[in-house]
Amino acid sequence: MSAVPAAPRPGAAEPDPRFALLLTPPPPRTGWRVVPARVGAMCAVELQKLLHDRTEIYTRAVQPALWLLIFGTTFSRIHAIPTGGVPYLDFLAPGIIAQSAMFIAIFYGIMIIWERDSGVLTKLMVTPTPRSALVTGKAFAAGVKAVIQAVVVIVIAALLGVGMSWNPLHLLGVAVVVVLASAFFSCLSMTIAGIVLTRDRLMGIGQAITMPLFFASNALYPVALMPGWLQAVSKVNPLSYQVDALRGLLIGTPSHLGLDFGVLAFAAAVGIVAAGSLLGRLAR
Template sequence: MPVDSTAGTRLLRAPRGWRRVPSMAARMQTFAWVELQKLRHDRTELLTRTVQPALWLLIFGTTFNRLHVINTGSVPYLEFLAPGIIAQSALFISIFYGIQIIWDRDAGILAKLMVTPAPASALVTGKAFAAGVRSVAQVIGVLVLAYLMGIAMTHNPLRIVAAMGVVMLGSAFFACLSMTLAGLVRNRDRLMGIGQAITMPLFFASNALYPVAVMPEWLRWLSRVNPLSYEVDSLRLLLVGIPSAHPWVDLGVLALSAVVGIAAASALLRRLVR
């Protein structure tokens, strides 16, 4: 380690290469922990967020299960629907995460974070991870409700943990998508409008409510480029046992989407503080 002979002090070099990985991971963990600490100020948030998926299962699910208007083969419709509702709930949580970034900017917090040695990608990854952890609560809530309703869902703890990982990957992408939009529009009200405009199309242009086979051809094409569809396929495989045509492709698409989302959000984050 080089020493400054005039001052008698040591000059510390910033870590480079693989040496940066531990410090990068520590910074991401710190940012994620800060985000999760916000739940301490409103512990009812996790409970209130389970109301919407409960309504989808109790009202929409039970009604269409009796009507038999959607052909899901040998799988009861409620079993087919439950993983899709988990993915939908996680989407609704994470798609508005960019609003928090704009709130931080307006409060002067973001500017202070951006002048720290931590790169923008650490901040984005930390927030994306926090969005995933919040979404995991939806997995637990829907599973408990499904057991109470007599829906045949897995009791295998390893499969449940794997499903939580899938939800975290999907939530990370949609949170990064929201933060990317925040970097583009830089306005809270405008971002809220865009989020509301794209949430339902993302949901209905996936296989969360109905099989791909019953979709018109143009909707099938949209479903193939929608990461939510791959998340739902993985959740159905893990929680219900409905086989997926390409399970590793589903995970690969989710992981790649999360990486691309982090890169895009990191590149645009500094536009918010200009």
């Protein structure tokens, strides 16, 4: 016998067709739409972490504040480093912004290793999300943290009397520069994590390369003052291009913004490819 269809309940109304779109779950994102969705989700997670616990913001502000207060003011008095007529504290501030952002990103691979140890990375790897989208999301999430850190350093520099441009377009450019550079350095960290596989090794390598990257850039002194071999290193150091762009945008010194943005975007893209290729090895 065929089943008799159940009669509709008295008083039950059919769904209003005007709300059908709202009641229908959205289709899963595929193709290129996965990347912005993943990036947005990762950035939202980082913002939630910072809003939940602001201690990291305060503690990370100590080191750049000391660089500006002690190193910057001292060298401003002795005039030991020629900066082309720019006060040394003004010259130094963009370099410290870049340094503080790099210090956040360069140890981002530790978080990937922690996610592997806790099983989170394995769960992410079995989803349909491409590895490049996962790495890009992590990279730009590091950029969000770095931008917040940059805002803190800019406020400290302004309180110390550093003359900076407050043009909204310049500030937007600063945010883009910080995000691109942080994306590269976080991908560098994730690439190293995919090679060394342990937190202790990554911490040691991270500490070994951060200061050479910093001192082999134009963050503390003009490139013209460096010996020839260090100038060559500075030319392939993405941090130098980040500092050059920040100086041009914030204090108006001559810069090569087109070249700076191009190098940082290329470095970030190469970093994403390299980190994505090693993500599977890290997850095993």
